[in-house]
Amino acid sequence: MNYSLLPFHSKRIGLVLCIALSAILLSVSQGELKTWQEISWLDIIGEGGVAVLTLVWLFFLFVSRPPGRVTDMLVLGLSCFMFSALLDLLDEFIRQSSGHWLSVVESIPAPFGMIMMTWALYQWHQEQLTLNEQLRRREAQSRQHHQVDWVTRLYDADYLRENLAKQLQASHSLSVLMLDIDNFDQFNRRYGSQEGDRLLREMSELILMNIRQSDLVCRYAGDRFIILLPDTPRATAITLSAQIKESIRHFAFKTFGTGEAVFHTLSSALVSAVNTDQVEPLLQRLNRQLELSRQGS
Numbered sequence: 001m002n003y004s005l006l007p008f009h010s011k012r013i014g015l016v017l018c019i020a021l022s023a024i025l026l027s028v029s030q031g032e033l034k035t036w037q038e039i040s041w042l043d044i045i046g047e048g049g050v051a052v053l054t055l056v057w058l059f060f061l062f063v064s065r066p067p068g069r070v071t072d073m074l075v076l077g078l079s080c081f082m083f084s085a086l087l088d089l090l091d092e093f094i095r096q097s098s099g100h101w102l103s104v105v106e107s108i109p110a111p112f113g114m115i116m117m118t119w120a121l122y123q124w125h126q127e128q129l130t131l132n133e134q135l136r137r138r139e140a141q142s143r144q145h146h147q148v149d150w151v152t153r154l155y156d157a158d159y160l161r162e163n164l165a166k167q168l169q170a171s172h173s174l175s176v177l178m179l180d181i182d183n184f185d186q187f188n189r190r191y192g193s194q195e196g197d198r199l200l201r202e203m204s205e206l207i208l209m210n211i212r213q214s215d216l217v218c219r220y221a222g223d224r225f226i227i228l229l230p231d232t233p234r235a236t237a238i239t240l241s242a243q244i245k246e247s248i249r250h251f252a253f254k255t256f257g258t259g260e261a262v263f264h265t266l267s268s269a270l271v272s273a274v275n276t277d278q279v280e281p282l283l284q285r286l287n288r289q290l291e292l293s294r295q296g297s
């Protein structure tokens with residue numbers, strides 16, 4: 001089993017332990033111990049099994065999922081369920097007066113937890129669909145061509161030039177979008193080139209998630225990407241570019257070791273091609289436009 005994700009969940013594990021402890025303290029402080037004769041061992045096996053299995057589920061969650069919104073909802077949902085299950089188990093050992101407020105408290109968290117888990121499982125399913133689509137694209141990509149950049153696994157600049165030449169002939173309204181990571185050199189120097197490579201890879205994944213099936217993204221140079229958007233009017237290309245930039249802006253890159261969250265922005269340039277355009281002059285136009293937009297910002 002791989003435990004490498006566990007260190008990222010230390011706060012969540014702490015929260016689960018606090019919730020479990022508060023269930024125990026609440027129960028102990030609000031009742032008195034039952035005698036051996038009053039204890040039903042069959043109930044303890046059943047209810048204890050549910051509480052233990054909830055903890056096992058939480059453990060599998062921590063070793064399988066990276067931190068994030070869906071993970072948080074799953075942990076919260078399961079913790080609510082565990083809180084109810086523990087109170088249920090503890091009242092087999094501890095007697096409370098009938099109608100005690102704790103028995104009302106006991107029944108509330110479980111349904112809330114189930115609702116949260118249902119929502120999180122739906123989001124997990126959506127996440128899985130996106131990842132499957134991404135894998136499918138990558139597979140098609142490596143089957144089709146060898147001109148793939150080894151760091152990002154995206155098509156390289158040579159393939160971009162070949163494809164751009166074809167698209168200039170074939171596509172009616174081709175938009176070409178250039179994206180460049182701001183201050184990548186500074187990031188590389190601060191965190192090292194291995195982290196730089198990982199950042200390039202993770203950004204490529206995010207860009208891939210934000211483009212359509214007909215689009216093609218390539219790594220043009222160091223921290224510079226180009227996306228070919230066939231049959232795409234300028235207004236649509238502007239919207240798409242804004243969406244990609246927005247998703248990168250919100251992406252918290254967790255550095256190795258400290259787990260510090262580093263945020264990034266992208267600069268962009270957009271050219272609407274006409275079929276008299278040639279590959280190299282068009283790429284030069286894009287590069288110039290990018291430099292101009294940088295100077296303007």
Ligand SMILES: Nc1nc2c(ncn2[C@@H]2O[C@H](COP(=O)(O)OP(=O)(O)OP(=O)(O)O)[C@@H](O)[C@H]2O)c(=O)[nH]1
Pocket residue numbers: 151180181182183184185186188192193194195196197200221222223
């Ligand atoms: N880790 C890593 N770094 C790379 C790779 N290719 C190029 N680089 C680095 O990318 C950096 C690009 O530097 P710049 O072109 O100045 O980019 P920048 O710091 O974002 O500057 P602006 O583009 O003006 O915002 C350089 O430090 C290169 O060494 C790579 O494959 N992996």
